[in-house]
Amino acid sequence: MTDAALIWSYLASKPLLWLTATLVAYWAGDAIFRAARRSPFANPVMLAVVFLAVLLTATGTPYQSYFEGAQFVHFMLGPATVCLAIPLHTNLPKVRRALVPILVALGAGSFTAVASALAIAKLLGADAVLMATLAPKSATAPVAIGISESLGGQPTLTAVLVLLTGMIGAIFVTPMLNALGLRDWRARGFATGVAAHGIGTARAFQVHDTAGAFASIGMGLNAVLTAFLAPLVLHLFL
Amino acid sequence: MVPALAIILAFQLAGEVISRAAHLPLPGPVLGMLGMVAALMLSPRLKELVRPTAQGLLNHLSLLFVPAGVGVVAHLPTLAAHGAALAVSLVVSTLLAIVVGALAFTWAARLIGSEPDD
Numbered sequence: 573m574t575d576a577a578l579i580w581s582y583l584a585s586k587p588l589l590w591l592t593a594t595l596v597a598y599w600a601g602d603a604i605f606r607a608a609r610r611s612p613f614a615n616p617v618m619l620a621v622v623f624l625a626v627l628l629t630a631t632g633t634p635y636q637s638y639f640e641g642a643q644f645v646h647f648m649l650g651p652a653t654v655c656l657a658i659p660l661h662t663n664l665p666k667v668r669r670a671l672v673p674i675l676v677a678l679g680a681g682s683f684t685a686v687a688s689a690l691a692i693a694k695l696l697g698a699d700a701v702l703m704a705t706l707a708p709k710s711a712t713a714p715v716a717i718g719i720s721e722s723l724g725g726q727p728t729l730t731a732v733l734v735l736l737t738g739m740i741g742a743i744f745v746t747p748m749l750n751a752l753g754l755r756d757w758r759a760r761g762f763a764t765g766v767a768a769h770g771i772g773t774a775r776a777f778q779v780h781d782t783a784g785a786f787a788s789i790g791m792g793l794n795a796v797l798t799a800f801l802a803p804l805v806l807h808l809f810l
Numbered sequence: 811m812v813p814a815l816a817i818i819l820a821f822q823l824a825g826e827v828i829s830r831a832a833h834l835p836l837p838g839p840v841l842g843m844l845g846m847v848a849a850l851m852l853s854p855r856l857k858e859l860v861r862p863t864a865q866g867l868l869n870h871l872s873l874l875f876v877p878a879g880v881g882v883v884a885h886l887p888t889l890a891a892h893g894a895a896l897a898v899s900l901v902v903s904t905l906l907a908i909v910v911g912a913l914a915f916t917w918a919a920r921l922i923g924s925e926p927d928d
Binding site: 618625638639642646649652656669672688697710718719722731741768770799 | 860867884899916
């Protein structure tokens with residue numbers, strides 16, 4: 573074997589290479605996102621996923637080998653979910669002041685997100701596994717991945733659908749709600765957080781601070797509600 | 811940072827144990843989050859202790875989605891077979907959920923006379 577082949581076989585069997593590649597790919601994606609003045613079309617996660625997917629395909633690396641390295645980043649999703657308690661706690665006074673609209677919008681938005689996605693997918697011929705994979709897509713990624721696992725879906729595909737959901741929400745929310753003439757920033761932000769989780773929340777903060785705060789409340793509450801709602805609604809469609 | 815990380819992991823661990831022991835639909839980390847909210851309401855000191863580490867982690871939340879997202883390479887056949895169904899479902903359901911949620915919020919706020927903060 574040549575030196576290059578020896579080095580490659582070492583790197584391919586250790587977590588270091590793909591852990592580094594994950595961080596570098598995200599760094600590059602984030603740099604492009606900033607250069608594009610935070611356009612929702614240049615989502616840094618989506619860019620990083622594309623870079624890494626191309627790299628894995630080009631080097632013939634199976635996802636399992638990649639994940640040996642990337643699992644250290646993936647693991648932090650759990651602790652990060654626990655940390656969402658901090659902004660949620662900070663926003664509790666806002667929640668108390670608008671408790672009724674929040675609960676009404678949470679129920680309506682969360683149910684619409686799950687039920688309409690499953691109804692359309694079923695009409696267009698999705699099977700049971702795909703339905704379970706799709707059901708939690710409006711919840712924030714760590715939670716959606718957990719729900720997908722427990723429903724018998726494909727968690728890694730759920731992660732991709734969650735990303736796409738967030739991007740769709742972030743791209744369309746402002747022109748759409750402007751066209752509808754909705755001016756209450758609390759309503760706009762909260763609905764965005766419920767339907768389009770963290771990516772929608774980041775977008776809401778760019779547009780208006782109140783919208784951002786209510787979006788993080790919506791994201792946090794919907795993470796909890798989707799865990800209850802997704803299995804029930806999925807059951808109705810199977 | 812070590813105490814903060816230990817506390818955060820302990821809440822997640824407790825959440826996982828309770829979720830499994832009681833067969834709850836809530837994933838362990840979500841239970842951990844709810845437990846943490848309850849604990850923060852009881853102890854303001856806990857918040858000061860945990861906040862810097864939590865903030866650091868949340869600032870880079872999107873990075874944490876990348877490994878799972880790369881899993882798309884293992885699902886290209888599924889995406890090719892169901893691409894249109896998934897695309898229509900994602901776009902329509904997301905936009906519909908935002909509109910329904912925002913209208914429901916506005917309607918309920920008007921009903922109880924809850925004014926916007928600004």
